[in-house]
Amino acid sequence: MKKQNKVITITSSKGGVGKTIFLLNLAGIMSKLDKKVLIVDCDFLGGAISLNLNTTCNKTVFNISDDMFGNNYETYKNYVTPYLPSIDIVGSCKDPRDSIKIDVDNVLAFINEAKNDYDVVLIDTTHGLNVNNIKILDKSDIVLYMLTNDLMDIKNSKNYLDIVANTDISNFKIILNNSRDINLNYFSNYEIKKTINKNIDYTLDKTLYIKNITSFLLEGEIFTLNKSLTFKEKRDFYKMQAMALDLLKEE
Ligand SMILES: Nc1ncnc2c1ncn2[C@@H]1O[C@H](COP(=O)(O)OP(=O)(O)OP(=O)(O)O)[C@@H](O)[C@H]1O
Numbered sequence: 001m002k003k004q005n006k007v008i009t010i011t012s013s014k015g016g017v018g019k020t021i022f023l024l025n026l027a028g029i030m031s032k033l034d035k036k037v038l039i040v041d042c043d044f045l046g047g048a049i050s051l052n053l054n055t056t057c058n059k060t061v062f063n064i065s066d067d068m069f070g071n072n073y074e075t076y077k078n079y080v081t082p083y084l085p086s087i088d089i090v091g092s093c094k095d096p097r098d099s100i101k102i103d104v105d106n107v108l109a110f111i112n113e114a115k116n117d118y119d120v121v122l123i124d125t126t127h128g129l130n131v132n133n134i135k136i137l138d139k140s141d142i143v144l145y146m147l148t149n150d151l152m153d154i155k156n157s158k159n160y161l162d163i164v165a166n167t168d169i170s171n172f173k174i175i176l177n178n179s180r181d182i183n184l185n186y187f188s189n190y191e192i193k194k195t196i197n198k199n200i201d202y203t204l205d206k207t208l209y210i211k212n213i214t215s216f217l218l219e220g221e222i223f224t225l226n227k228s229l230t231f232k233e234k235r236d237f238y239k240m241q242a243m244a245l246d247l248l249k250e251e
C-alpha cells in the first residue's frame with residue numbers, strides 16, 4: 001500500500017510551550033490510526049525525544065550528517081531506532097558540541113529518502129527562526145506552530161508569523177496550547193487571533209493537562225498510548241484523533 005509520506009514539523013517562537021510532549025502524543029494517536037510514524041529530533045542542541053522515550057539511539061541526527069559528509073552513508077535504515085512496531089525514532093546529538101557540526105541539508109536528504117517508507121514523518125525543532133529551522137520548515141508539508149496564552153509568547157508570535165508571511169514558507173497551522181499551563185488564560189481566542197493576525201487552527205484544551213506527566217516521562221511512555229489512560233473526557237481523544245486525520249488528509 002502506498003504510504004502517505006507527510007512531513008509534519010512542530011515549532012514555536014518561545015521555548016517550553018509543549019512542542020515535544022504534543023509531538024509524542026500525536027505520534028501515539030497516529031500509530032493508533034495504523035500509521036507508520038518516524039520521529040526525527042531536529043532540536044539539535046536540546047533535543048529530548050529519546051530521553052522522553054527512555055530509548056537509546058545508537059545513531060543520531062549527527063551520525064547521519066557526519067556519515068554523509070564522510071561518504072559512509074548507505075541507507076536511512078541504518079539510522080532509525082525502533083520504539084514500537086509502528087514508531088521509529090532518530091534521536092538528537094548525544095554530545096551537544098556536535099550540534100553545530102550538523103549540516104541540516106544532510107538530515108533533510110535523509111528524511112526525503114526515509115519518508116517513502118512511512119505514512120508520516122514528525123520533526124521536532126527548537127524554538128525560533130534560525131537557519132536550520134527555516135530550511136526544515138521549507139521542506140515540510142505542514143508546519144505546526146505552537147503558542148500559549150502568554151503575553152510575551154503572543155507578541156513574539158506576531159513578529160514570527162509576520163516574518164514568515166514574507167517568505168515562501170506556507171502551510172502553517174497554528175496550535176494554541178492551553179494544556180501546558182492551566183493557569184494561563186489572560187486573553188480570549190478572539191484577542192489572540194486579532195493580535196497575531198492569523199486564525200487558530202487547533203486548540204489543545206486544558207483538559208489535556210497531564211497532572212502526573214513526570215511519571216509518564218520516567219516510564220518513557222507516550223501518554224496517548226497508555227492503555228489504562230483515561231483522557232479526562234473521551235471527547236479529548238476524539239478531538240486529537242480528528243486533528244491527526246485532518247493533518248493526514250490528502251490536499
Ligand atoms: N499536556 C501537558 N500537561 C502537563 N504538563 C505539560 C504538558 N505539556 C507540556 N508540559 C510541561 O511543559 C514542559 C515543557 O514541555 P515540552 O518539553 O513539550 O516543551 P517544548 O516546547 O518542547 O520545550 P523546548 O522548547 O525546551 O523544546 C514539560 O516538561 C512539562 O512539564
Ligand SMILES: [Mg+2]
Nearest residue numbers: 019020043124
Ligand atoms: Mg522540545
